[in-house]
Amino acid sequence: MEISRSPTVSLCLYVHNDLPMLRTTLIHQIQWADQICILDLGSKDGTQSFCRSVLRPQDVYIRREKNTIPTLGFSEAMNAIMAVASMDWIYVAGASYCLDWKQREMVKPTLASATRDVLDIETQHIPITTTVHQIEEITETELPTRVERHRVFVRRGSGIVYKGYIHEELFLGETNVVEMADVVPLRRFHFSKVAQRQTKQAYMIIRAYNNPELQAYTNKWWYTVFVPENFEYLTQLASECEKELKENGDI
Numbered sequence: 001m002e003i004s005r006s007p008t009v010s011l012c013l014y015v016h017n018d019l020p021m022l023r024t025t026l027i028h029q030i031q032w033a034d035q036i037c038i039l040d041l042g043s044k045d046g047t048q049s050f051c052r053s054v055l056r057p058q059d060v061y062i063r064r065e066k067n068t069i070p071t072l073g074f075s076e077a078m079n080a081i082m083a084v085a086s087m088d089w090i091y092v093a094g095a096s097y098c099l100d101w102k103q104r105e106m107v108k109p110t111l112a113s114a115t116r117d118v119l120d121i122e123t124q125h126i127p128i129t130t131t132v133h134q135i136e137e138i139t140e141t142e143l144p145t146r147v148e149r150h151r152v153f154v155r156r157g158s159g160i161v162y163k164g165y166i167h168e169e170l171f172l173g174e175t176n177v178v179e180m181a182d183v184v185p186l187r188r189f190h191f192s193k194v195a196q197r198q199t200k201q202a203y204m205i206i207r208a209y210n211n212p213e214l215q216a217y218t219n220k221w222w223y224t225v226f227v228p229e230n231f232e233y234l235t236q237l238a239s240e241c242e243k244e245l246k247e248n249g250d251i
Contacts, residue, residue, distance in 0.1 A: 006112060007089055009087050009090070010037055010085035011037070012091065012093075013036070013039070014081055014094060017043045019047045022051075025098040026054065034058070035086060038059075038062065040062065042065050060085075062084065066249055069204075070203055070207075070241070073164070074165070075163055082154075087156065091153050097190050103187060110186055114184070118151050118155070119152070119184050119186070120182065121184055122187045123187075124139075124187060126145075151181045153184075165204065202241060205227060
């Protein structure tokens with residue numbers, strides 16, 4: 001009699017100067033991920049040394065000398081790190097995301113019972129009011145600022161990839177997979193600084209607003225409503241980010 005094996009999963013991370021958060025979230029996620037794949041986008045905060053000290057033989061660490069996301073977009077980085085994964089399933093995230101550690105034992109059974117090639121899970125956005133500390137305590141004391149659902153687990157070899165320069169989504173060919181996903185009871189946390197100035201996102205969305213070809217695969221609401229309504233503020237943030245990117249040699 002053939003004994004079915006448990007599905008395996010690659011956790012793929014793209015990071016840039018995220019060492020404090022990476023130290024906190026990776027300790028939980030390395031316990032359920034069969035493989036960790038990290039794309040380091042030119043971090044200068046000790047991320048490289050940390051990754052090389054904790055990663056296992058089956059894990060992958062790739063480093064670029066500069067942060068390519070502002071010019072190439074989020075999807076390019078996410079697809080690049082997905083491409084080196086070798087397990088049955090792939091989950092892509094940034095360092096500030098962490099699957100709920102209380103659901104660790106649910107991950108493999110959920111993947112094993114999946115009937116589709118992409119899974120839709122809940123994301124709880126949790127504010128961090130001070131410096132990063134024990135995320136277990138944060139989730140017990142802070143209410144989510146918002147709760148959303150995202151398609152994040154993808155079966156390797158399915159042909160599903162990220163598309164879009166900013167506000168990226170998963171696509172199979174030209175079709176957004178939102179209607180193709182299995183909705184499953186897994187949950188993840190997204191830890192973000194309260195009132196954090198999102199200068200990089202502002203730079204990218206203004207860049208896309210001025211370059212229609214970068215708007216492909218993104219909800220047009222961002223460019224027809226959000227940017228016009230917030231143009232002055234976004235332009236100010238984008239200018240600040242552009243100056244910083246030039247100083248760092250990223251553009």
